[in-house]
Structures are given as structure tokens and as C-alpha cells.
Amino acid sequence: MATRWRQRRMCVLVAGAAPAPAAIRAISARGAFLETNQRLPLGSRVELSHPDAGTIVGEVSAVARDGIGVAFACDARAVAFALAAIASDMSRPAQA
Numbered sequence: 001m002a003t004r005w006r007q008r009r010m011c012v013l014v015a016g017a018a019p020a021p022a023a024i025r026a027i028s029a030r031g032a033f034l035e036t037n038q039r040l041p042l043g044s045r046v047e048l049s050h051p052d053a054g055t056i057v058g059e060v061s062a063v064a065r066d067g068i069g070v071a072f073a074c075d076a077r078a079v080a081f082a083l084a085a086i087a088s089d090m091s092r093p094a095q096a
Helices: 076-090
Strands: 010-015 018-028 031-035 045-050 054-064 067-071
Touching (some): 031 054
Antiparallel strands (some): 010 018, 010 045, 054 067
């Protein structure tokens, strides 16, 4: 859920050739929970593209009725991706 200090930007979840919209509910260097209508088998390899944080590859680690969990490698790239996504979601565009 977005709060007054965090605005979630829509991401693109790609598994195979079928891109799907997704919103990051929670994220860390270890992984993320994505709100999406896409349901994939556990262990599926996916790619998550954030408009400001870039792209990261992960593996489906959980499936819930409202989304999926994706595990990252928990390396420097995952830390950078998570921090960029959080910082991007916390910044607000300039008001005209």
C-alpha cells in the first residue's frame, strides 16, 4: 500500500515472453513481493524492470492470491536495485 511518503511506480514483470504489470509492495536485497495478476510456478526465472531502478533477475519464491514473491541473489546489484526502487518511490515529481 502506498503511503504519504511512498508512491509506488508500476514495474514490468517478464517471465518468458509475457510481460505483466506489477507494483512492488515490499523490497530488500533478498527479494520483493509484487502485487500482480501474474501467477507463475515456484522456481520460475523472472525479470523485473523498474522505471528508475533498472532491471533485475530473480526467481519466484512464493505465490499468494494478491501477488508473488521474487528472490534476488542478495548481491551488490540487488542492494543497488532495492535502494534505487525505494528512493525513487519516496521522491515526488515537481508540482507545476
